Amino acid sequence: IMNTMKQSGAMNTINQMFTTISDDPRVQMVIIGFMFGAFIEGAAGFGTPAALAAPLLISVGFPPLCAAMVALILNSTPVAYGAVGTPTSTAALQVQDQVAKLASGADFEPYKLGLTKWAAIPSAIICPIIIFVAMCMMCKLFGKEKSIAPAFACIPYILVCAVAFDIPFIICAMALGPEFPSLIAGLVGLVASIVLAQKGILVPKNKFEFPDKGEWADYWKSTQAVQDDSGEAAGEPMSPVMAWLPYIIVAAILVLTRIPQTGLKAVMNVAKLPFGISIPTILGVEVNYGFKWAWNPGIIPFVIVALIIIPLHKMSGDKVAAAWKETFSMLAGAAIALVFGIAMVQLFRNSGTPAAEGAEAMYYNKTMLRVMAEGMAGLFGNAYIVVSPLIGVIGAFISGSATVSNTLFSSLQFDTATLLGLPTMLVVAMQICGGAMGNMVCVNNIVSACATCGTVGAEGRLIRSNIVPCLIYAVCTIVILGGLIVTGFNPNPYGMPW
Structure with missing residues (x-):
């Protein structure tokens, strides 16, 4: 859009x-x-x-x-x-x-x-x-x-x-x-x-x-022309109303499809044809994967509204082609990281195999993710609440995206919290906040911002300056959510201790 x-x-x-x-x-x-x-x-x-x-x-x-x-x-x-x-x-x-x-x-x-x-x-x-x-x-x-x-x-x-x-x-x-x-x-x-x-x-x-x-x-x-x-x-x-209209349509479609009173949520939020695709097995192995394409906001409303804009704003074919070419170029880097990040997480989660004998027997039927979580729990103990948002920051810094950071580490955070008896909802929320605050020191974003502003070569200065507000954000998150955890607060909707 x-x-x-x-x-x-x-x-x-x-x-x-x-x-x-x-x-x-x-x-x-x-x-x-x-x-x-x-x-x-x-x-x-x-x-x-x-x-x-x-x-x-x-x-x-x-x-x-x-x-x-x-x-x-x-x-x-x-x-x-x-x-x-x-x-x-x-x-x-x-x-x-x-x-x-x-x-x-x-x-x-x-x-x-x-x-x-x-x-x-x-x-x-x-x-x-x-x-x-x-x-x-x-x-x-x-x-x-x-x-x-x-x-x-x-x-x-x-x-x-x-x-x-x-x-x-x-x-x-x-x-x-x-x-x-x-x-x-x-x-x-x-x-x-x-x-x-x-x-x-x-x-x-x-x-x-x-x-x-x-x-x-x-x-x-700027050392070069600003993009x-x-x-x-x-x-x-173009009038301001016409310029803002696509975003207004997006908000309206989201509201209509997300609130249960309209009845659209119950119809679209399913992994069954025609509004979804279900994959029960792969090569004979039960997986129960599902893709709810109609519930994916990238498709409805974003692709739909992007197509509506073309006649709405009376765009030429050349401008439409340029817009979609730039979109695919922007998404390529994030898509590659997401595809392989998701694949790696699936390996972590489904890697448990029986060990025959000896010292390896202690890892019998444990996934890589479980072993990693046990290591984190053993290393940090209840001090893990201080580390949790920083894992999200590091994930965003390295991977270039809060989404990829959450893809890589949400499962690890959940398992570690479970082992330590901490409320998983608050710990995973700290991961989400960590990925968000990591955006300000994310290498991809800093390189992109410097290129856009014509300040290529100043990336190191930006990382050093932005570390300060990032750490302030992290400390505040730890005080707020970590403080709730320390007091024994558990927001779990199922009334369970995790």
Whole structure:
């Protein structure tokens, strides 16, 4: 959808809306860097928010390196529900069989909704903190005064904007599932932050400024042309309503298909023809795999709406071809990592074989995943709650995606929590949060942001600077979810100790 809208000129129209809202970089950072970035994360994910928000920040006067840093730091809280909930849905899918073994015959949906809720609660609490930290870093590293003082003047605006984001974020997570929180909260927060800025409510009276461009350090600047990912304007001027209409249609279809009252959820959420494909066996081995294509948001609504955009925005064949070519190019890297990551996890989970005799007999009928979990449990014990989100961070850093991180480590986190007697839902939620916060130091995203902003060669600086907010995010997550675990809180919907 995003690439099709770039080619149709819709993204250009949307971006132009932001250039006249405020001339204060602190306000621009909240509106463009966080709110617009959160909405794009909810709709597209996979590194697109930084690729869109960073050039837009540069166009309103941000130093290129600052734009890249801010866009990456702020693309953390919404990530767990990026691409209409793909990272959280993936984590839930990875532990579904393990939940079924421990709660035979139980409906999995309450557990999935619980994961969604308990990953959202710490994310919502941390939201204003991470925005403030990003603003402090912007003011200290790139401001004229080289001081964090200007960030404190923006605290009232940050808090109100964060509340406007957090309320729909939590409500969607608790009531609707992982598809909605970032998408809906990003849109609501975007409208609220723009209205506050336009009316001058809670915005700082004194304007924050960057130094003149002649005073910028060389490493702040672009070393090559900045890639503008907003797309070229279409031949005909496009109204804001027409530009936003595809996203409105996406939200409407998701609501209609995800709430049970319409009856569509019961029809589409099945792995049976015509709305799904079921594979009971492979080469005579029982697997019971199923693909619910009609329930996959990548197909309905995203592919459907992408096709609707073509006549809606009167696109030429060349622009359509360019949009789909760019889409397949963007997805190739993530798809390769996901395919082999899923294959590796399946090997971990299904590798148990009987050992004949000797010392190996201790591993009789144990999978690789189980042996790894026992090693983690033995090494860290109850201190594992401190390590859990950091595993998610490392997974995202190495693999390049929160989704791949959750694919690789959700099952491991579940098994380790089970062995230690910890509530699995909270531990897997810490994995989801870890994958999200790891997005700001993810090698793929940093390389992509530097290429987009023309700051190639500054990747090391970005990793070093972004480690600070990443660790702050990790500590806050450990305090919130780890604190609940220490008090003995167990949110499990089945009333079981795990």
